Amino acid sequence: MKGNSLTEYATARIKTLRAADLYRSVRSHLRENAHTIVQDGRTLMSFACNDYLGLSQHPTVVAASIAAIQRSGVGARASRLISGNHGEYAALELALAELKGTEDAIVFGSGYLANIGIVPALVGARDLVCFDEHAHSSLLAGAALSRAEQLSFGHNDAQSLSALLERERDKYRHCLVLTEGVFSMDGDLAPLGSLAAICETFDAWLLVDDAHALGVVGDGRGSAFTTSPPVAVPLQMGTLSKAAGAYGGYVCSTQIVCDFLRNRARSFIYSTGLPPGTVAAATAALALIRSNPDLTRLPLARAQQFTTALDLPPAQSAIVPLVVGSPARALAASRQLSERGIFVPAIRPPTVPRGTARLRFAFSALHTEADVARLATHVKDIMA
Numbered sequence: 189m190k191g192n193s194l195t196e197y198a199t200a201r202i203k204t205l206r207a208a209d210l211y212r213s214v215r216s217h218l219r220e221n222a223h224t225i226v227q228d229g230r231t232l233m234s235f236a237c238n239d240y241l242g243l244s245q246h247p248t249v250v251a252a253s254i255a256a257i258q259r260s261g262v263g264a265r266a267s268r269l270i271s272g273n274h275g276e277y278a279a280l281e282l283a284l285a286e287l288k289g290t291e292d293a294i295v296f297g298s299g300y301l302a303n304i305g306i307v308p309a310l311v312g313a314r315d316l317v318c319f320d321e322h323a324h325s326s327l328l329a330g331a332a333l334s335r336a337e338q339l340s341f342g343h344n345d346a347q348s349l350s351a352l353l354e355r356e357r358d359k360y361r362h363c364l365v366l367t368e369g370v371f372s373m374d375g376d377l378a379p380l381g382s383l384a385a386i387c388e389t390f391d392a393w394l395l396v397d398d399a400h401a402l403g404v405v406g407d408g409r410g411s412a413f414t415t416s417p418p419v420a421v422p423l424q425m426g427t428l429s430k431a432a433g434a435y436g437g438y439v440c441s442t443q444i445v446c447d448f449l450r451n452r453a454r455s456f457i458y459s460t461g462l463p464p465g466t467v468a469a470a471t472a473a474l475a476l477i478r479s480n481p482d483l484t485r486l487p488l489a490r491a492q493q494f495t496t497a498l499d500l501p502p503a504q505s506a507i508v509p510l511v512v513g514s515p516a517r518a519l520a521a522s523r524q525l526s527e528r529g530i531f532v533p534a535i536r537p538p539t540v541p542r543g544t545a546r547l548r549f550a551f552s553a554l555h556t557e558a559d560v561a562r563l564a565t566h567v568k569d570i571m572a
């Protein structure tokens with residue numbers, strides 16, 4: 189019978205994934221508040237949410253979103269260049285540029301869409317993309333779409349980037365360097381000062397993905413602002429779906445570069461605008477981030493309380509990895525914590541390199557010191 193090979197193929201691949209403890213499924217996670225989830229009828233304290241400041245359920249953010257829906261309706265109705273650039277967008281792009289100290293900003297449908305739009309718009313077949321070996325999948329997808337030559341450098345290793353550019357830069361027209369500001373699976377900060385200086389030397393363009401940095405480091409302004417003076421990063425992208433609690437991606441840059449991206453980034457041109465309620469929520473969230481630097485310091489403070497309790501290297505962001513090795517061990521540890529009322533996901537390959545399956549803890553401003561102390565006790569227990 190024709191068409192059977194699809195079912196056979198999917199069945200065989202799923203079987204292989206299950207055998208390697210790499211099978212994943214989507215589960216329903218009801219939310220009571222920003223730092224608990226309800227799973228199979230049990231309420232668990234979650235250390236698995238990117239809503240670092242609890243803004244996804246903040247009354248001001250929710251009210252702004254509802255008001256925008258009532259003003260403008262639910263959907264954007266078209267791509268932004270046609271008729272989907274509704275009245276909520278201008279304030280958000282202004283707030284982003286202001287937060288980052290740039291001339292301009294562009295909002296995309298998501299962080300993933302931003303990366304797969306920006307990278308191919310900037311580089312092509314005669315160009316080079318250098319990326320940190322731990323860079324997010326969406327950055328790599330952008331690089332693959334660009335058809336530029338792709339070479340990786342050692343994780344957070346400025347020396348490795350410098351050697352790579354020394355050897356390769358002259359062979360190409362343009363060069364784009366990709367890194368995360370706060371690494372999503374490791375929680376560490378990129379050495380942006382060194383990377384930016386190297387890019388300057390070799391005429392390479394630095395794109396920093398601040399998905400996990402916005403709202404959490406540099407008084408909430410992101411990884412470029414963790415030093416004084418801030419590091420000059422020509423392309424600061426990120427997402428509004430994590431600490432901002434809403435949805436959407438962005439890039440902040442000069443007016444001319446943004447103008448060019450609005451004309452050339454295909455995920456901007458050929459995808460529908462974000463819903464008005466989502467855009468308004470993000471704008472309200474950014475205003476809260478801007479006016480509450482003390483709130484933005486809490487996730488890091490909680491993460492550091494945890495790393496101190498467990499004798500781990502001090503947390504640099506809201507994310508703390510505990511590498512356990514095999515996928516089976518990571519799953520077992522996650523299950524044991526779940527039995528104790530704590531939700532921490534097991535992160536397995538291909539999200540992280542083979543042999544580095546881990547528990548990944550994400551801390552929020554809503555976790556209390558007592559919550560973190562309880563977590564630390566349970567983690568020590570199950571690791572003993």
Ligand SMILES: *Cc1c(COP(=O)(O)O)cnc(C)c1O
Pocket residue numbers: 298299300301324326368372397399400427428429435436437
């Ligand atoms: C989450 C994430 C993205 C994708 O952002 P979305 O808005 O969720 O699509 C991109 N890069 C990094 C580093 C991320 O962690």
